[in-house]
Amino acid sequence: MKARYIILRDSGPAARSSPQVRSFSRTASSLTIDVEELAPRDLASLAEKKIFVAPAMPMRLIAPFAAPLAVPGSDDTPPSEETEACAWGVQAVKADTSPFTGAGVTVAVLDSGIVRSLPVFDDIDVIEKDFTGEGVVDVDGHGTHCAGTIFGHDVSGTRIAVAPGVKRVLIGKVLSTEGAASDQIANAIMWAVDNGAHVISMSLGMDFPGFVKQLVEEDGYPPELATSHALEGYRTNLLLFERLASYLRVKARSTLLVAAAGNESRRDIDPRFQIAVSPPAVVEGILSVGAVGRHDDGLRVANFSNYGPKVSAPGVEIMSVALDGKLQALSGTSMAAPHVAGVAALWAEKMLKKGPLGGTQLEARVVGQTSTDEMAAGYSASDIGEGIVQAPQM
Known part of the structure; x- marks a missing residue:
């Protein structure tokens, strides 16, 4: 067979x-x-x-959670003045006070595509490629929301983007309504590198249960054999992404890979209910991202955020653009990863002004300039990694 x-x-x-x-x-x-x-x-x-x-293993988007946040342009109650001016995540990573915008930097988003015709993406050089066979247009909204957080124009007077000066983007549609496969992700990474991406943002994960189900229902494997085969596939796919990331660090030195840590933890149910960073983010050579949210006493790790990320970023009640062009609030490490990709674009702009860009040097700068100053007391490094990413200020 x-x-x-x-x-x-x-x-x-x-x-x-x-x-x-x-x-x-x-x-x-x-x-x-x-x-x-x-x-x-x-x-x-x-x-x-x-x-x-x-x-080739099944992959899936890291599904976000809808956030009940009043935003301008919606039918909810009017938001605060702070919300109208700038999304809180942009402020938390200090992108709103940075002199850098991401100008001259190429960012790739490997996700469900975008709706390119939306005003939020006007005047941006968008290069699209479909790896799914479904067509390049985003029908889910996930990719559009993530892209808006990185480089989208203001919506209803609200700044949503960390790096609004990015003018060349690569949109690889790797997630269809049926999900994705690891070969599509690997090929999309190579496509992005071939086309000059300085930063690659991915908010997706490996679907181990889906692979077992596929082997049982579609290929007729007994459950025990399907589980064994899926475990071997899981192991070899981890090695695949590890080798790919390692190769890119040596040969394509100007590219930084950023990936969401996953949303499987449930700290609100039980503080011990914590799931480790999921693939491909867990792979060495990929910058894994956890999510934090606002509380009265400061920032706290999101209940859903998987533990063990390298860095963290705002990922709760994140405002960005929806399929209809209006603002939408979502929560998830899927929303945190684009903040890190945007901050990386700001650092890349600064570094490119001084000479050639190195992906390992870019990662070192992003990780090395994190902060825990706004974290509420009692946080754990295993939950947030090195801290919250911060944009360059000079």
Whole structure:
């Protein structure tokens, strides 16, 4: 029985001569990702050649939570003056007082696409690519909301973007109404790198239960065998993203990958109900992002935010643009990751003024300039990482 596999290797003449691999490939420098339907004998042949192979696993967006926040342009009660002027997340990362806007920086958003025709994206050079077969337009709203937080224009007089000076963006639609697969994510990362992305933002995660269900219901695996196969797929996909991130750190040195930590924790139910950062954010070489929210005594980790992120950012009651062009408030680490991507764009602008940009140096600057000053007493480093990201101020 054949199945869909991802093949990762250096693309020398000998490596590309394999007859099993003729479908889709994308190359950044000498790295090649191929995707092919393979039988067990093909896997054995590739293993003998020490070529890395992983099954294509289901991926899903990190679904946000609707936030009952009154915003201008909605039918709710009028918001406060502070809310009208600037989204609280933009202020919390101090982007509103930064002299940098992200000018000259290219940002990629790998998500559900955007609605490019919205005024919030006017005068921005948007390069789109569909990896789903569904078309580039966002039908979910998730990608549009995330993109708005990074570089969108003001909506109803409210600043929603951390880096409103970003004018060149890469929108890779990797999430359809049916979800996604890890090969789509890997290829989208390579596409973004090939097209000059300085920062790549991802608010998605690996769907282990979905893979088990697929093997049982679609492929006829017994549950025990499906679980074993899915575990091996999970392990090899972690290695896939780890190798990809490691390669990019060496070969494509100007790119920083940012990913949401996940929303599976439930601290409101039980303080012990904490889930670790989910893939691909957990991979070394990807900057994982947790979420914090406002409280009377300061910022606190969001109840849903997975523990163990490298950094954190505002992720509760985040105002950005909806599919209809109006403001919408959502909560999730999906909303926190774009804040970090935006802050990274501000740091990238500053660093580019002094010379070539390095992805590892950019990550070091973003992580090294975090702050815990606004955190409420009693916070844990395992919940928020190094702290809340901060925009450059001079």
